């Protein structure tokens with residue numbers, strides 16, 4: 553019998569096999585048919601330290617023994633209180649408040665609503681949101697609106713709200729980006745907020761830009777009063793080599809979105825952190841000015857306990873050294889593969905390595921045939937890769953050992969040696 557499950561981002565009509573995973577550990581997925589598959593993409597960027605981290609799994613089990621979901625409007629519980637204190641302690645001090653939700657998309661929706669609520673509540677309404685070309689912030693209608701338009705959202709295009717788009721800072725064209733941002737921020741209809749993925753545009757193709765540019769974009773927003781929203785859902789939790797990518801530019805956003813690695817990738821949870829000014833704009837004895845947002849599972853205690861354990865790992869274990877070491881190893885292997893004539897624009901930031909495969913007779917971008925071909929080939933070698941069209945990237949859990957990392961690059965290298973014409 554065929555499965556009734558409808559999978560995300562999966563064309564069931566192509567009939568590709570759907571492996572069943574029965575157990576996870578470290579950098580590996582173990583399948584029902586007995587294979588050990590190396591997870592080279594951290595299960596879509598969520599797994600940081602490694603799968604089934606014993607401290608995180610123990611924290612989940614312990615919390616599950618005492619409390620399930622409770623209402624979070626006007627009620628609280630210790631895992632949420634503890635996590636908020638720990639987040640405020642480890643994140644930039646300007647981010648004084650923590651709002652819970654359950655996914656990267658909801659963290660971004662909350663950020664947009666906070667920004668618009670801020671302007672409404674201070675009595676100077678602004679409505680326009682600015683985004684960077686090629687951005688991705690989620691798959692809900694609001695987050696699609698502030699993301700790149702393409703084949704992913706064409707059927708919904710008429711429903712997406714209008715935004716101002718700043719061109720991606722291609723090398724040599726940085727000034728055009730800054731000029732466009734300056735123009736869009738100010739003028740007669742000043743922008744409410746600029747939302748940006750700091751240093752790496754993930755789903756847009758692992759497009760990277762330098763910290764100095766991020767810093768300049770931040771100061772243009774500050775000069776114009778435009779709120780700066782950093783979507784660190786992918787880049788946060790060490791992915792780019794530092795706890796936050798913003799750290800490398802020496803900047804602090806007005807609003808920060810975190811999810812994916814917040815629980816080490818074990819269970820769903822998200823936070824939107826905000827400055828005191830944004831919180832205070834909603835603070836009043838007038839109930840019409842409260843922040844009108846909630847998800848049923850806001851601050852789920854079990855998810856919060858997992859995140860508390862993740863933060864303890866960041867405090868107690870040499871996570872930063874592990875990340876630096878993985879970065880060095882990624883660079884060495886990337887350098888070797890970069891010598892191949894089909895490999896274009898090899899690049900790395902922190903634990904993320906990426907490049908394009910250039911074939912003369914292929915469609916560029918997300919619908920390139922090369923991505924699915926590599927994904928299928930890597931599968932036969934027990935490696936999980938999922939290129940973004942012609943963009944190949946390796947983003948493993950921080951615990952991956954050299955043998956597994958070699959297996960990943962070995963699969964890519966032998967794919968490149970096949971007859972790809």
Ligand SMILES: *Cc1c(COP(=O)(O)O)cnc(C)c1O
Pocket residue numbers: 655656657658660688689690691749754755783784785786787811812
């Ligand atoms: C994955 C991602 C999101 C969406 O997160 P979900 O948990 O899938 O909703 C938002 N922003 C960025 C930058 C992401 O990489």
